[in-house]
Amino acid sequence: MNDSVPRKQILNKYVQPYNIDCTPYTASNFSNKVQQYCLTQPNEINFAFDTLKMCKVIVIGDTCVGKTSLINRFTKKMFEANYKSTIGVDFEIEKFLILGVSYSLQIWDTAGQERFKSIAQSYYRAARVIVICFDLTNYESLLHSRQWLVEALNANRHTNPLVFLVGTKQDLLNDFSYKCILSDAFKLAKELKAEYWTVSSKSGKNINKLFSRIAVLSFDKLIKEQNDVKENVLQIGERLDGLGNSRCKKTKTHFLKNCCS
Numbered sequence: 493m494n495d496s497v498p499r500k501q502i503l504n505k506y507v508q509p510y511n512i513d514c515t516p517y518t519a520s521n522f523s524n525k526v527q528q529y530c531l532t533q534p535n536e537i538n539f540a541f542d543t544l545k546m547c548k549v550i551v552i553g554d555t556c557v558g559k560t561s562l563i564n565r566f567t568k569k570m571f572e573a574n575y576k577s578t579i580g581v582d583f584e585i586e587k588f589l590i591l592g593v594s595y596s597l598q599i600w601d602t603a604g605q606e607r608f609k610s611i612a613q614s615y616y617r618a619a620r621v622i623v624i625c626f627d628l629t630n631y632e633s634l635l636h637s638r639q640w641l642v643e644a645l646n647a648n649r650h651t652n653p654l655v656f657l658v659g660t661k662q663d664l665l666n667d668f669s670y671k672c673i674l675s676d677a678f679k680l681a682k683e684l685k686a687e688y689w690t691v692s693s694k695s696g697k698n699i700n701k702l703f704s705r706i707a708v709l710s711f712d713k714l715i716k717e718q719n720d721v722k723e724n725v726l727q728i729g730e731r732l733d734g735l736g737n738s739r740c741k742k743t744k745t746h747f748l749k750n751c752c753s
């Protein structure tokens with residue numbers, strides 16, 4: 493591949509949840525409408541540019557739970573053992589090719605420290621995915637997940653975002669401690685209507701799977717929503733056509749132009 497072509501992860505199959513009993517998102521494949529849509533799109537594999545299908549993902553949670561490490565492991569394939577606090581926010585973009593269609597995750601790393609919270613919160617808006625991280629070795633950080641979600645949903649009342657609860661630092665636990673916290677994490681995920689994942693940024697365990705899952709679920713939802721809007725616009729257009737006079741035609745042209753742009 494040409495160096496100027498952006499690197500993309502190719503996803504041609506649906507990605508399954510970490511645990512089928514701990515997710516509110518139960519579909520086992522892309523929806524029919526989305527598969528149909530992708531079949532009618534030009535093959536973008538060789539394109540050096542992208543269409544703008546972008547999804548904002550916010551990663552939130554207590555300080556030191558490993559948000560930056562999670563994002564760096566996925567986007568830069570690196571792990572840094574020394575802690576450096578995030579100041580405010582930062583973001584990375586990761587590109588995918590899903591069923592032949594270009595798609596990007598814009599992943600926002602937010603500061604967990606109290607003193608940076610208000611800056612970080614001002615970037616919550618328009619999130620289509622909320623990832624709440626907690627540290628599997630720190631029970632308090634699990635309990636705080638509730639409050640993190642309330643704050644993120646307050647900024648996203650109209651977008652109905654997908655929600656993930658992610659337990660980090662799995663490499664630090666023995667089997668017994670892991671099982672103890674896992675059962676509480678499952679309970680909380682169910683209460684929050686979130687999908688649960690366990691990861692380790694140090695070993696890399698489940699990091700790619702988690703973000704691939706986020707990509708396919710959010711892609712499916714976005715394409716369905718865009719399709720629904722298009723169908724509604726066309727239906728309204730047809731109704732205006734039915735009315736027939738020139739004023740209606742003008743209204744239709746104006747309406748389609750504004751909606752489609």
Ligand SMILES: Nc1nc2c(ncn2[C@@H]2O[C@H](COP(=O)(O)OP(=O)(O)OP(=O)(O)O)[C@@H](O)[C@H]2O)c(=O)[nH]1
Nearest residue numbers: 555556557558559560561573575578604661693694
């Ligand atoms: N062993 C282990 N350590 C981890 C893991 N993930 C993160 N850490 C360590 O935990 C510390 C905090 O990680 P960060 O990723 O900076 O945490 P953060 O949530 O971004 O912190 P804030 O920026 O303050 O919000 C660092 O020292 C990391 O090296 C992991 O999977 N395993």
